[in-house]
Amino acid sequence: MRASPALYLHVASLEARKAMSYRADFWINVVVSFFAQLGAVWYLWTAIFRTTGQATIGGYNLPGMLQYYILVILMGKLVRGQEFSAGVSQDIYDGGLSRYLLYPVSYWSFNYAQHLGALLPAAVQLVLFMALLPLMGGGVGDFHPGPVQFLMALAALGVGNLLYYLIQLPLQSVAFWADNVWSLSVLLRFISGLLGGSMLPLDLFPPGARAVLQWLPFRALFDLPVAAILGRLTVAEWALGLAVALGWCALFWLLAKGVWRKGERSYTGVGI
Amino acid sequence: MGRYLRLYLNFLRFSFSRAMEFRLDFFFRVVMDAAFYAVQIVFFSVIYRHTALLGGWSYDQVLIFACGFFLIDALHMTIFANNMWWLPIFVNKGDLDYYLVRPVSSLFFLSLRDFAANSFLNLLLAAALMAWALLRFPGPLDPLRVTLFLALLVNGAFLYYLIHLAFLIPVFWLHSNRGLGETFYTLEKYSEKPDRIFHGWVRRLLVSALPFSLIASFPAALLFEGLRPGLLLHVLGVTALAFAAVRAAWQLALRNYSSASS
Numbered sequence: 410m411r412a413s414p415a416l417y418l419h420v421a422s423l424e425a426r427k428a429m430s431y432r433a434d435f436w437i438n439v440v441v442s443f444f445a446q447l448g449a450v451w452y453l454w455t456a457i458f459r460t461t462g463q464a465t466i467g468g469y470n471l472p473g474m475l476q477y478y479i480l481v482i483l484m485g486k487l488v489r490g491q492e493f494s495a496g497v498s499q500d501i502y503d504g505g506l507s508r509y510l511l512y513p514v515s516y517w518s519f520n521y522a523q524h525l526g527a528l529l530p531a532a533v534q535l536v537l538f539m540a541l542l543p544l545m546g547g548g549v550g551d552f553h554p555g556p557v558q559f560l561m562a563l564a565a566l567g568v569g570n571l572l573y574y575l576i577q578l579p580l581q582s583v584a585f586w587a588d589n590v591w592s593l594s595v596l597l598r599f600i601s602g603l604l605g606g607s608m609l610p611l612d613l614f615p616p617g618a619r620a621v622l623q624w625l626p627f628r629a630l631f632d633l634p635v636a637a638i639l640g641r642l643t644v645a646e647w648a649l650g651l652a653v654a655l656g657w658c659a660l661f662w663l664l665a666k667g668v669w670r671k672g673e674r675s676y677t678g679v680g681i
Numbered sequence: 682m683g684r685y686l687r688l689y690l691n692f693l694r695f696s697f698s699r700a701m702e703f704r705l706d707f708f709f710r711v712v713m714d715a716a717f718y719a720v721q722i723v724f725f726s727v728i729y730r731h732t733a734l735l736g737g738w739s740y741d742q743v744l745i746f747a748c749g750f751f752l753i754d755a756l757h758m759t760i761f762a763n764n765m766w767w768l769p770i771f772v773n774k775g776d777l778d779y780y781l782v783r784p785v786s787s788l789f790f791l792s793l794r795d796f797a798a799n800s801f802l803n804l805l806l807a808a809a810l811m812a813w814a815l816l817r818f819p820g821p822l823d824p825l826r827v828t829l830f831l832a833l834l835v836n837g838a839f840l841y842y843l844i845h846l847a848f849l850i851p852v853f854w855l856h857s858n859r860g861l862g863e864t865f866y867t868l869e870k871y872s873e874k875p876d877r878i879f880h881g882w883v884r885r886l887l888v889s890a891l892p893f894s895l896i897a898s899f900p901a902a903l904l905f906e907g908l909r910p911g912l913l914l915h916v917l918g919v920t921a922l923a924f925a926a927v928r929a930a931w932q933l934a935l936r937n938y939s940s941a942s943s
Contacts, residue, residue, distance in 0.1 A: 437860030445867040448883060449874065456878035457732045466731045587705040592713040599713070603720045613727050 416514065417522040424526025428491070439534045443482060450478040467612040472548030473639075477610050479549070480635045483538055484562075485607050486531035488569040488630050489598070490524050497577075498584035498591075507678045517578070517665075524574055554638050561647050562638035568654045569630045573601070575658050576626065578665035585672030606632030626661070629654030688785060692794050700798035707799040714758060714803035718751050718810060721873065736875030738905070741818050743875065746901040748811040749834050750873055753897055755800060755807040756838035757845070763795035765845050769852040769862075775940050788931050792842070826904050829913075833900035836920055841872070841896050843923045850927070853934035872896040892919045 429435055458471045469477060497520055500506040509516040543550045554562070580593040602608045605627035611619055622628055633650045636642045642650070700707055725747055729740040738746065768791060771777045780790050815822060848865035852858040871879070871887055876894035879887055887894040895916050903912060 431855075431857045431859065433855050434857050434860035438863055442860070442864050442867050445864060446870070449867075449870045452878045452880075452883065453735075453874060456736060457728070460734050461732050463731075583705075587709065589706050590709065592706070592709040596709070596713045596716050599716045599720045603723060608720075608724055609727055613731060615730065 417518060420519060420522040421526030424523045425529035428527045428530050435530050438530060439537070443534065443538065446482050447475075447479060451475060454478075467610055468641075469610060469612070470548075472551065474610070475547075475549045476542075476552055476639065477635060479538070479542065480638060481607050481631050483531075483535045484566055484569075484634050484638075485631050487528055487535060487566055488573050488634070490531070490570065490574070491527045496520060496523065497581035501582070501584040501672070501676065502588070504678055506676065521574060525570075528570075552639075554640065557644075558638050558640050561642070561644070562634045565629065565634035565637050565647065565651060565654075568651055568658070569634055572626060572654050572658050572661070573630055575661035575665060576601075579661065579668045582665060582668040582672050585668075585675055601627045601630050604628070605630040606635065623650070624653060626654065626657035629657070685785065685789060688790075689793060693796050696796035697798045710797070710799040711802050714755065714800060715806060717754070718807065721747050721751070736877030738875050738877075738901075741814075741820075742901070742905055744814045745811075745818060745904070746875060746897060747873070748807065748814040749830070749837075749901055750897040751807040752804075752811055752834050753838045753841055755804040756835070757841050758800040759797050759804050760838070761792060761842045761845070762800070763797050764792050765842075765849060767791075767795070768846075768849050769858040772852050772938070773856060777938060778940055781935070781938075787935070788928065792846070822904070826908065829908065830900050830904040833903065833913075833916060834897065836916065837896040837900060840892060840920050840923060843920070843927050844892065844896075846927050847923070847930065850930045850934050853937050868893060872898070874898075876902065888915070889919065892923065895919055 454471060454474050457466065458474075464470055466474070496505075500509070500520075506516070509519060512519070542552055576597060577594065580597060581590060583593060584590045604622055604625060605611075607630075611622055611628060611632045614622065629650060633642075633647070633654065637647050722744070725735075725740070725743050728735060729743070733739065735743055771780070771791070777787075777791075780787050783790055815827065845865060848861045849858055851861055855861070868891060871891075872893035876884070876887065876898035879894065884894070888899075899912060899916050903909065
């Protein structure tokens with residue numbers, strides 16, 4: 410028996426409503442957190458451009474660099490989702506997984522629908538600030554993506570979100586054996602932030618490192634969607650990036666399946 | 682005082698025995714913190730490929746500053762972080778009752794009861810990185826100033842805890858700390874950058890009401906630029922004021938606490 414798409418839509422909608430239920434949290438997160446993040450990089454890069462006196466660094470001028478960070482902050486939230494509340498490890502840990510084993514649905518699909526629903530606050534934030542972006546001064550608002558760039562970015566964003574979820578799955582599944590796996594999620598956040606282009610544009614890395622980074626899974630998480638919408642990629646470069654990302658998706662899916670199958674055998678259903 | 686010391690020694694004993702029960706978790710946390718240090722060092726290395734100075738500091742100076750922040754982070758992760766993680770959960774579940782009826786300060790108990798034995802290893806790693814950064818520094822470093830720098834880093838760890846707590850206390854009213862929690866971790870990034878890159882009202886905020894720049898950057902400035910009594914008094918004064926403000930906020934919050942599932 411297979412669950413209908415309507416069920417997954419309903420699950421995602423419930424999760425979206427849950428994510429929006431704490432209004433104060435939502436607005437603090439959407440507005441304060443965004444400007445705090447943007448402020449930190451604005452001061453950092455203003456200081457660097459002022460000190461060096463260069464017009465461009467790594468192919469970015471100052472407004473271009475700020476555009477990159479604005480987009481990586483907004484799109485990054487859609488890629489990561491509510492990573493630390495990912496219910497997989499919690500379901501394993503407290504035995505909540507048992508009820509899903511009885512439902513006529515795939516647990517992973519159910520959980521991914523929940524994960525997508527929880528993206529609503531980040532999606533609202535993206536739409537809100539993208540609409541406000543053209544109003545920003547100093548050349549930062551000079552940003553007009555065409556429909557092709559928009560579609561390329563949207564596809565990269567979707568694949569990035571799926572890839573981040575699939576990288577998280579085997580890490581979360583370690584909860585079958587370990588008491589607390591949140592540190593693995595934080596570890597992923599650190600590494601993907603640096604090697605995926607969330608902390609720094611990958612163009613700033615030395616050429617040798619860049620050549621390696623384009624084959625790792627992390628680039629597809631942040632650099633690819635942002636570079637696509639900024640028009641810094643040709644269609645061929647974008648397609649190659651997407652193909653690499655989908656290859657990694659398949660690999661992490663297989664890995665997650667293996668870990669999950671092994672874990673299920675040791676799952677007692679009562680929590681650790 | 683002796684009673685509190687005995688109590689803290691018991692916290693340490695329980696924490697170490699608990700950490701040994703979950704060996705895998707112990708290892709994960711050590712790796713996580715080590716990755717944080719590596720990521721920060723690579724971040725600054727990449728930045729310095731494109732500039733010779735950041736906020737007036739060379740790469741060697743920024744390395745000492747960054748290692749200072751690692752030490753503060755390791756102290757926080759070891760002594761306070763677990764307790765800060767649990768606090769909003771206790772408030773929302775009504776589990777705070779158990780701690781409020783103890784014959785000791787509730788703030789002391791809730792801030793220090795869970796010592797992260799696994800992060801203690803990272804404290805040793807952070808100390809080793811600091812020794813490495815100081816030893817590789819090309820210029821002379823006055824031992825007295827180094828001692829003062831290290832003492833101010835301990836003060837920085839205490840200040841970091843106070844700011845973190847200030848962002849958690851509103852959970853008594855808001856019932857969810859997700860937004861403020863994320864905002865704290867975003868603002869924390871300001872303490873990982875040299876204070877001289879900030880200017881205007883943001884800088885004034887970062888050295889007063891939200892004193893993130895006083896955590897690691899001011900101690901490093903005192904190390905590199907010589908002892909300035911005004912700067913030292915500023916750091917200690919803001920820490921004392923922050924302590925008084927957080928204590929007052931805690932008392933106010935407890936008066937607002939309505940027990941189970943508030």
